[in-house]
Amino acid sequence: MSENGERKGGVSEQSGDVGKKKFVSAELEGADGYKLLTGLIVPRPIGWIGSRSPAGNNNLAPYSFFNAISGDPPTIVFSPGAGAGNRRDTADNVRATGEFTVNIVTDEVAEAMNATSASLEPGEDEFAYAGVTPLESTMINAPRVGECKAQLECRLSNELHVGRSDGGNWLLVGEVVAFHIDLDLLDGTRVDQQKLKAVGRHAGNTYSRTWELFDLARPA
Numbered sequence: 001m002s003e004n005g006e007r008k009g010g011v012s013e014q015s016g017d018v019g020k021k022k023f024v025s026a027e028l029e030g031a032d033g034y035k036l037l038t039g040l041i042v043p044r045p046i047g048w049i050g051s052r053s054p055a056g057n058n059n060l061a062p063y064s065f066f067n068a069i070s071g072d073p074p075t076i077v078f079s080p081g082a083g084a085g086n087r088r089d090t091a092d093n094v095r096a097t098g099e100f101t102v103n104i105v106t107d108e109v110a111e112a113m114n115a116t117s118a119s120l121e122p123g124e125d126e127f128a129y130a131g132v133t134p135l136e137s138t139m140i141n142a143p144r145v146g147e148c149k150a151q152l153e154c155r156l157s158n159e160l161h162v163g164r165s166d167g168g169n170w171l172l173v174g175e176v177v178a179f180h181i182d183l184d185l186l187d188g189t190r191v192d193q194q195k196l197k198a199v200g201r202h203a204g205n206t207y208s209r210t211w212e213l214f215d216l217a218r219p220a
């Protein structure tokens with residue numbers, strides 16, 4: 001490998017590369033890597049994470065570095081910033097208590113979700129700030145968002161620090177111990193995607209609606 005990561009003797013530009021710009025991650029500055037990632041990996045589901053500090057303060061914030069990663073047991077991951085400039089109350093609470101909720105972000109609550117991304121002081125309650133109703137969980141000690149069509153009760157199962165040692169992110173993995181889902185969305189355990197109206201996040205302030213759907217039959 002040469003210093004910029006090209007394979008020695010490798011082809012620097014192939015016909016398939018014409019009309020494309022290449023970014024070498026090691027040469028990117030500031031937030032460029034973040035901007036490229038969040039502009040390309042879209043739409044990202046949004047985990048609206050409810051947590052409670054050891055002192056008992058409720059906290060609520062959106063995380064789009066978020067996904068489902070395993071079905072049995074049902075498991076999710078989300079990734080709050082770490083380090084001095086990026087410290088998140090959610091990460092502090094979840095790492096201290098081991099419990100949190102994931103509240104599914106749909107069209108009806110998108111604006112309230114966005115409001116809860118405001119940088120409030122650690123003791124300030126985003127439920128009150130955004131005008132949403134805290135609802136107690138049934139198996140863990142963390143608040144759910146009463147207005148959401150679906151809420152997941154989770155227990156922290158693994159944590160991992162990723163990225164720069166002076167910053168980076170926490171990868172917080174949680175086992176979903178209970179699901180609460182509006183009855184009118186459900187046909188058994190099938191969730192009606194048209195009715196759910198989940199919202200996805202793109203780059204910056206841009207979101208998408210997920211109810212323009214199409215099906216592809218899986219090959220045999």
Ligand SMILES: Cc1cc2nc3c(=O)[nH]c(=O)nc-3n(C[C@H](O)[C@H](O)[C@H](O)COP(=O)(O)O)c2cc1C
Pocket residue numbers: 046059060061062063064065066079080081087088089090091113114116117118119120201
């Ligand atoms: C839609 C959306 C998605 C976000 N995703 C993330 C994320 O994945 N990781 C992160 O660290 N911050 C993310 N943020 C920013 C946090 O929500 C924001 O910093 C918030 O104030 C953190 O709150 P907390 O300190 O109470 O946890 C996101 C913001 C928005 C609006």
